[in-house]
Amino acid sequence: MVATAAAAHKPQQQQTRVLIVGNYCHDVLIQDDTVKAESLGGAASFISNVVNGMSIPCNLVSKVGEDFKYPVDYTPIVIPTSKTTVFHAYFDLGILENGHQDRVLKRVCACDPIRPSDLPDVRSNFGMAVGVGGEILPETLERMIEICDAVFVDIQALIRVFDSVDGTVKLVKLEETEFYSMLPRIGVLKASSEEAVFMDVEEVRKWCCVVVTTGKDGCKVYWKDGELRISPFSANQEDPTGAGDSFLGGFVAGLVQGLAVPDAALLGNLFGSLTVEQIGLPKFDSRLLQRVKDEVQRRKMQCLHCERSDNELDFLKPVGHEQFHASLGSAKLIPPCSSQARPWTPSNSPKETEQTPIPHYTAQAKLLVNSVYEEPIQTVEGKP
């Protein structure tokens, strides 16, 4: 399944819609000094799980060691001299004051960074820079900006640093990183509310769209002229791991299919809520996925008739947004399919060669980078 020659594993040399860049990792969930679960991790795995579940073809660039132990659909580059990235998530060390259980993360092994030469030579419509262990280098993000119409970045790829003794994940201010000057050239920056305090949202929203996820409260979208809160879906939380990743997968899946930003963010909230209900990488029920796809198609048809006289409207809630929320919410309630229908897993997902007609995706990608932020941006040393 995995092979060693990096060059042979460049994604297929053809135009692709979604390019996901970030290392797979091994996740170990620990509570009371006991290993509660081990799972395939890494934002790339959670995101491709959602994007594939929505039948959207994508490419994925990831590096692992020869010890990589999970079956995956997108062959990673195997680095013989390196081990797979490993995170230990301690759930008992991270009880917050408000009682919300969060985790303390330690990166106990780090695979090699992803370099510009690891990326495909062809253009993609949507690029996703979604590193977890410091594998996205500034030059890698630069290259993604060159080869993608719009780049979506998870701030965890940019601001994480790792304790030199035990690998504990710490965060640094975004403006202190080399990535800060690239903000005017990215489409969307996604952060959790804990990460958002490491940037000046009021400043960053001048340069790119900012999405802050707020756990059970859903998310908030900021752009230069406005902001919107997007309603959550209820969930029985089992494990918060990957909720933000699945959110980003759902958000991009919505945009690829031509939904307006607020409707796409609802799809993000839906997949975030589905993810917290399972431990590790979630398995989505195939009936639920079909219903969600149907609702998205219906919503697209509805919105074709919506007036969109300027770009601003793509950020404002289109008529029927609340109804779309309700429809997605009821999709969550349908009972799981019977045992003869297989739940969706990475191994029965669509391949790049399966073509699903997806209109509007280029327009949406261009909207995010070219139209909303069309004024030339002045740069001062080290700042946008």
Ligand SMILES: Nc1ncnc2c1ncn2[C@@H]1O[C@H](COP(=O)(O)OP(=O)(O)OP(=O)(O)O)[C@@H](O)[C@H]1O
């Ligand atoms: N308890 C919950 N109930 C319903 N939805 C949730 C819950 N927790 C998370 N979500 C959904 O998932 C999204 C992402 O969650 P969150 O803000 O916790 O991200 P995160 O901290 O980046 O997660 P992680 O780092 O574990 O991937 C939220 O915006 C929300 O839509």
Ligand SMILES: O[C@H]1[C@H](O)[C@@H](O)[C@H](O)[C@@H](O)[C@H]1O
């Ligand atoms: O698998 C998880 C997941 O991708 C999380 O979003 C990330 O914060 C962790 O580092 C990773 O181990």
